[in-house]
Amino acid sequence: xxxxxxxxxxxxxxxxxxxxxxxxxxxxxxxxxxxxxxxxxxxxxxxxxxxxxxxxxxxxxxxxxxxxxxxxxxxxxxxxxxxxxxxxxxxxxxxxxxxxxxxxxxxxxxxxxxxxxxxxxxxxxxxxxxxxxxxxxxxxxxxxxxxxxxxxxxxxxxxxxxxxxxxxxxxxxxxxxxxxxxxxxxxxxxxxxxxxxxxxxxxxxxxxxxxxxxxxxxxxxxxxxxxxxxxxxxxxxxxxxxxxxxxxxxxxxxxxxxxxxxxxxxxxxxxxxxxxxxxxxxxxxxxxxxxxxxxxxxxxxxxxxxxxxxxxxxxxxxxxxxxxxxxxxxxxxxxxxxxxxxxxxxxxxxxxxxxxxxxxxxxxxxxxxxxxxxxxxxxxxxxxxxx
Numbered sequence: 587x588x589x590x591x592x593x594x595x596x597x598x599x600x601x602x603x604x605x606x607x608x609x610x611x612x613x614x615x616x617x618x619x620x621x622x623x624x625x626x627x628x629x630x631x632x633x634x635x636x637x638x639x640x641x642x643x644x645x646x647x648x649x650x651x652x653x654x655x656x657x658x659x660x661x662x663x664x665x666x667x668x669x670x671x672x673x674x675x676x677x678x679x680x681x682x683x684x685x686x687x688x689x690x691x692x693x694x695x696x697x698x699x700x701x702x703x704x705x706x707x708x709x710x711x712x713x714x715x716x717x718x719x720x721x722x723x724x725x726x727x728x729x730x731x732x733x734x735x736x737x738x739x740x741x742x743x744x745x746x747x748x749x750x751x752x753x754x755x756x757x758x759x760x761x762x763x764x765x766x767x768x769x770x771x772x773x774x775x776x777x778x779x780x781x782x783x784x785x786x787x788x789x790x791x792x793x794x795x796x797x798x799x800x801x802x803x804x805x806x807x808x809x810x811x812x813x814x815x816x817x818x819x820x821x822x823x824x825x826x827x828x829x830x831x832x833x834x835x836x837x838x839x840x841x842x843x844x845x846x847x848x849x850x851x852x853x854x855x856x857x858x859x860x861x862x863x864x865x866x867x868x869x870x871x872x873x874x875x876x877x878x879x880x881x882x883x884x885x886x887x888x889x890x891x892x893x894x895x896x897x898x899x900x901x902x903x904x905x906x907x908x909x910x911x912x913x914x915x916x917x918x919x920x921x922x923x924x925x926x927x928x929x930x931x932x933x934x935x936x937x938x939x940x941x942x943x944x945x946x947x948x949x950x951x952x953x954x955x956x957x958x959x960x961x962x963x964x965x966x967x968x969x970x971x972x973x
């Protein structure tokens with residue numbers, strides 16, 4: 587699947603135009619209502635409003651909706667997944683600097699966020715004094731069946747991003763890297779191992795004149811860290827494959843907890859000492875009878891069940907701590923890139939203003955989001971180690 591937008595050219599043909607025929611509610615009604623309950627349905631509604639406004643050339647409403655989207659991007663899923671959105675500005679800042687001077691940017695997006703973070707990057711690229719580069723985003727068709735879930739196809743997400751990019755006058759392409767259709771009923775692990783063989787420069791149509799950015803957000807944890815005989819782990823194999831693609835920068839974001847131990851007692855102890863954070867955060871921000879809170883707590887409960895109740899390929903939650911995963915990435919031949927002080931101060935300011943209880947610190951080149959002083963989510967940036 588491919589979606590292309592070139593500047594202010596012709597309109598984009600949508601696979602399901604009826605999705606955008608819903609009458610627009612006033613901004614004071616629909617959008618303020620969404621701000622009170624930032625669930626998946628609300629995010630989808632905001633995207634629909636934005637696309638509809640663009641289709642109807644309602645610039646004022648489109649700008650209002652985009653402002654909301656840029657401020658609540660990725661706020662679906664459990665508490666820690668939603669709060670990775672606070673890293674968005676820092677990561678976008680780092681990725682933007684890494685591709686300075688390039689007229690073409692290609693992002694391989696391995697994440698569970700349904701591309702919700704990319705409107706902010708598109709907006710940042712559109713503000714370049716020399717004009718925006720062309721932007722390509724490629725996503726895999728397979729995805730772990732974990733929250734946040736969205737009742738919209740990847741192709742439809744691509745069309746909505748294309749509308750957004752068109753509005754910001756950023757040349758844009760969106761591709762879905764399809765799996766073998768024979769594997770459609772197989773597990774994510776099986777589908778991804780098949781996809782791994784397709785991650786080559788030729789099959790991804792990588793071009794020498796573009797800056798390649800690889801985004802791994804809440805993704806590596808779902809790649810097996812178990813060896814089979816003398817073979818390498820899928821996690822290490824993935825790192826080897828993406829190294830061969832010669833990326834300009836790799837961004838890694840995940841929860842800062844080590845749940846990869848083979849010992850059940852170790853996983854129970856670590857799980858108990860970490861997963862109080864989302865429960866405590868929910869206690870702080872949502873009332874006990876909130877439907878949203880019950881859904882998030884149910885998601886956390888399913889995560890605990892997987893960590894404790896299953897072994898082998900059925901145990902899909904295999905988090906590594908930021909320090910442990912950073913060592914793995916370093917061993918694969920990458921070197922970390924530090925975040926600049928201005929970026930760190932900007933994120934700290936955002937947290938102080940909008941998220942009481944949350945803080946941020948730096949551990950070497952790793953940014954760490956904290957809840958009441960306890961590590962919650964980490965973010966790192968990497969590039970290939972030069973020989």
